[in-house]
Amino acid sequence: MKKDIILAGVGGQGILTIATVIGMAALHEGLQLKQAEVHGMSQRGGDVQSNLRISSKDIASDLIPEGKADLIVSVEPMESLRYVNMLNRKEGWLITSMNPFVNIPNYPPIEDVLKTIWEVPRNVTIDAEKVAKEQGSIKAANIVALGAASPYLGLKFESLEFAIRTIFAKKGEDMINLNLKALLAGKNYAVKRT
Amino acid sequence: MQKLLLLLGDEAIAQGAIDAGISGVYAYPGTPSTEITEYIQASKDAKELNIRSSWSANEKTAMESAIGMSYAGKKSLVCMKHVGLNVAADAFINSAITGANGGLVVLSADDPSMHSSQNEQDSRFYGKFSLIPVMEPSNQQEAYDMTRYAFELSEKFGTPVLIRVTTRLAHSRAGVERKEIIEQNQIKLPSNLKQFILLPSIARKQYDILLSKQSEFENDAFKSGYNELIKGTDNSIGIIACGLAYNYLEENRHDNEINYPILKVGQYPIPTKMVNKLYESCDEILVLEDGYPIIEELLRGLLNKGKKINGRMNGSIPAAGELNPNIVAKALKLNIEDGHPKPEIVQGRPPSLCEGCSHTDTFTALNEAMLDYSPGRVFSDIGCYTLSALAPLESINSCVDMGASITMAIGAADAGLIPSVAAIGDSTFTHSGITGLLDAVNTKSPITVIINDNSTTGMTGGQDSSALGRVEDICRGVGVEEDHIRVIKPLRRFHDENLAIIKEELEYNGVSVVVAKRECIQTLGRRMKLKAQNKRTNKSV
Ligand SMILES: Cc1ncc(C[n+]2csc(CCOP(=O)(O)OP(=O)(O)O)c2C)c(N)n1
Ligand code: SF4
Numbered sequence: 102m103k104k105d106i107i108l109a110g111v112g113g114q115g116i117l118t119i120a121t122v123i124g125m126a127a128l129h130e131g132l133q134l135k136q137a138e139v140h141g142m143s144q145r146g147g148d149v150q151s152n153l154r155i156s157s158k159d160i161a162s163d164l165i166p167e168g169k170a171d172l173i174v175s176v177e178p179m180e181s182l183r184y185v186n187m188l189n190r191k192e193g194w195l196i197t198s199m200n201p202f203v204n205i206p207n208y209p210p211i212e213d214v215l216k217t218i219w220e221v222p223r224n225v226t227i228d229a230e231k232v233a234k235e236q237g238s239i240k241a242a243n244i245v246a247l248g249a250a251s252p253y254l255g256l257k258f259e260s261l262e263f264a265i266r267t268i269f270a271k272k273g274e275d276m277i278n279l280n281l282k283a284l285l286a287g288k289n290y291a292v293k294r295t
Numbered sequence: 296m297q298k299l300l301l302l303l304g305d306e307a308i309a310q311g312a313i314d315a316g317i318s319g320v321y322a323y324p325g326t327p328s329t330e331i332t333e334y335i336q337a338s339k340d341a342k343e344l345n346i347r348s349s350w351s352a353n354e355k356t357a358m359e360s361a362i363g364m365s366y367a368g369k370k371s372l373v374c375m376k377h378v379g380l381n382v383a384a385d386a387f388i389n390s391a392i393t394g395a396n397g398g399l400v401v402l403s404a405d406d407p408s409m410h411s412s413q414n415e416q417d418s419r420f421y422g423k424f425s426l427i428p429v430m431e432p433s434n435q436q437e438a439y440d441m442t443r444y445a446f447e448l449s450e451k452f453g454t455p456v457l458i459r460v461t462t463r464l465a466h467s468r469a470g471v472e473r474k475e476i477i478e479q480n481q482i483k484l485p486s487n488l489k490q491f492i493l494l495p496s497i498a499r500k501q502y503d504i505l506l507s508k509q510s511e512f513e514n515d516a517f518k519s520g521y522n523e524l525i526k527g528t529d530n531s532i533g534i535i536a537c538g539l540a541y542n543y544l545e546e547n548r549h550d551n552e553i554n555y556p557i558l559k560v561g562q563y564p565i566p567t568k569m570v571n572k573l574y575e576s577c578d579e580i581l582v583l584e585d586g587y588p589i590i591e592e593l594l595r596g597l598l599n600k601g602k603k604i605n606g607r608m609n610g611s612i613p614a615a616g617e618l619n620p621n622i623v624a625k626a627l628k629l630n631i632e633d634g635h636p637k638p639e640i641v642q643g644r645p646p647s648l649c650e651g652c653s654h655t656d657t658f659t660a661l662n663e664a665m666l667d668y669s670p671g672r673v674f675s676d677i678g679c680y681t682l683s684a685l686a687p688l689e690s691i692n693s694c695v696d697m698g699a700s701i702t703m704a705i706g707a708a709d710a711g712l713i714p715s716v717a718a719i720g721d722s723t724f725t726h727s728g729i730t731g732l733l734d735a736v737n738t739k740s741p742i743t744v745i746i747n748d749n750s751t752t753g754m755t756g757g758q759d760s761s762a763l764g765r766v767e768d769i770c771r772g773v774g775v776e777e778d779h780i781r782v783i784k785p786l787r788r789f790h791d792e793n794l795a796i797i798k799e800e801l802e803y804n805g806v807s808v809v810v811a812k813r814e815c816i817q818t819l820g821r822r823m824k825l826k827a828q829n830k831r832t833n834k835s836v
Contacts, residue, residue, distance in 0.1 A: 133469075145648070
């Protein structure tokens with residue numbers, strides 16, 4: 102088992118939380134893990150990405166080689182395309198939220214962004230904010246995106262649920278339940294679609 | 296098996312230092328080194344062990360405090376980003392001459408590709424320059440192990456030791472296995488109480504001692520296990536892989552048959568014997584090192600008349616920027632998978648000031664005030680406010696190094712650019728702005744200094760600022776006239792008032808300071824959250 106995952110989004114959108122959930126789920130299954138994060142300058146509303154590698158064998162590089170990512174999971178549509186050069190052309194999946202985060206004057210028309218995403222073979226797009234709202238709060242949009250990616254991660258769904266329970270434990274039962282529901286809703290959407 | 300800790304490279308270094316028995320860490324924040332000190336500050340172990348860990352005013356004061364702790368016989372760690380080592384350089388280079396008493400380890404975090412820095416200087420040069428051992432870990436476990444080892448080395452040879460990491464390792468997580476905690480040292484002064492007096496007569500002796508240790512340093516690098524010759528069957532190329540570069544090579548070895556002999560380098564000075572063995576047995580050499588081509592240049596020499604040396608200098612590897620698996624693959628002429636082409640539709644998304652940030656209001660007022668003068672007069676410094684260089688504000692004209700705003704304004708005013716304006720943050724002001732302000736006061740320089748006092752070190756994540764609540768007092772103490780220390784509250788509703796004050800001070804033909812005082816909203820948010828949390832826990836008790 103080996104999965105190379107690029108997580109993408111805008112600073113403050115919660116991609117590090119996604120990384121932590123996947124990471125904990127992977128450890129729970131006894132897998133190895135390397136995760137390169139972005140700190141500092143790029144967090145203030147700039148683009149952020151994280152390289153997450155999980156494997157049953159030793160992992161050498163902290164960075165995923167270009168063209169070899171199995172998965173791009175993004176919480177913002179334009180950001181999902183920023184690293185598309187990293188994606189494996191033969192079998193890589195691109196999974197992204199459809200909700201644009203517009204904090205630059207030259208953000209392209211969202212229809213064009215989505216059209217470009219749909220041209221990538223093997224993609225899943227999800228209105229994560231809408232799904233999250235239906236589950237109780239737009240705050241869980243990042244976990245909805247993770248849910249949509251869950252069938253492709255090579256991890257047991259229960260492991261992800263375990264990770265969410267552990268990570269959100271400090272924030273109380275309501276937060277745990279919200280995020281568990283968001284995860285499931287995201288997954289159901291992806292499964293129904295494909 | 297012991298449970299692995301999932302740690303950033305930075306955190307592995309911090310845990311390694313705690314377990315090595317440090318009595319203190321001294322640091323000034325700087326990406327990508329900040330998390331080391333933050334980890335120690337938050338560590339329960341460190342608290343129980345009474346390890347001191349509060350922030351220093353700058354890298355030089357940090358370095359000197361650590362030397363003091365080493366003098367007293369205890370182990371200390373100093374952390375900074377690569378450009379911080381420039382600030383600490385005087386103390387750092389001279390600490391090599393004094394030597395260490397208690398273990399003294401300096402960590403410098405380099406930032407190749409300049410993810411959040413103004414250059415990509417290579418700290419290994421500083422190691423060579425000061426003639427001390429350097430450790431360069433290739434992964435998180437080595438970061439932990441080498442930190443422990445660096446303290447051992449420091450005490451064994453009575454020398455400071457430099458650890459060099461890069462952003463990738465500093466900010467990447469992996470499993471790390473901890474070892475037992477070594478006890479802290481008791482106070483024990485150097486046996487020679489003159490060792491740290493670098494008067495020329497003593498410094499000469501101390502320098503001779505340092506020179507005489509060089510062969511031992513190299514011998515240790517030969518024996519320690521952190522440099523390793525890995526045999527190969529194909530001698531057409533010999534590879535030297537330093538630090539993290541070894542992982543990128545390994546990554547390619549997983550997918551390809553690569554049978555070249557390899558010298559894995561993790562400790563400097565690099566042992567000549569090992570290099571020679573590789574060189575003699577191979578047709579040509581490929582050097583993989585993140586940062587500058589240090590080893591490559593040594594091997595080539597000025598005349599480059601030996602075997603072919605491949606690396607950054609002959610274009611096998613790009614001259615600038617960090618390495619990655621595909622750069623290494625290309626240097627080895629391996630086939631690489633092309634990813635999808637990058638769609639043109641993707642636009643840049645530069646970082647920006649947070650919504651509601653006080654700097655926005657300050658610079659909006661400053662921009663308007665500057666309309667009365669020709670453009671190009673605002674010398675800035677390093678911090679969140681440097682983002683005012685970008686649209687829509689586009690307020691500033693320089694950002695060179697920490698503290699340079701005030702001093703550059705002095706120089707420009709001396710050249711006749713009057714008024715010249717300096718814009719500096721509160722943390723940067725205490726880091727290295729105060730001395731510049733003193734220069735300005737002493738020469739009655741016609742400059743206006745805007746101190747963006749947001750009660751924090753915002754850019755690096757909101758660490759305590761050394762001047763908390765005392766910026767005006769410091770200005771007074773330095774000698775700025777009372778009438779020309781003006782405090783404004785940067786909020787939109789005070790715009791007109793603030794504009795008038797800035798305009799008045801720009802007109803003043805002497806040193807004036809405008810303190811723009813409002814807390815960073817991120818720091819404020821965190822403080823409020825903590826307050827609410829504390830209230831809740833107090834209630835439940
Ligand atoms: C010599 C040096 N040390 C550390 C840094 C990292 N660094 C960049 S800006 C900054 C501090 C900014 O704080 P402040 O001046 O208060 O401005 P703010 O970000 O809060 O607006 C630091 C520590 C650096 N660039 N150079
Ligand atoms: S972190 Fe603070 S100082 Fe920096 S941009 Fe945000 S509000 Fe402004």
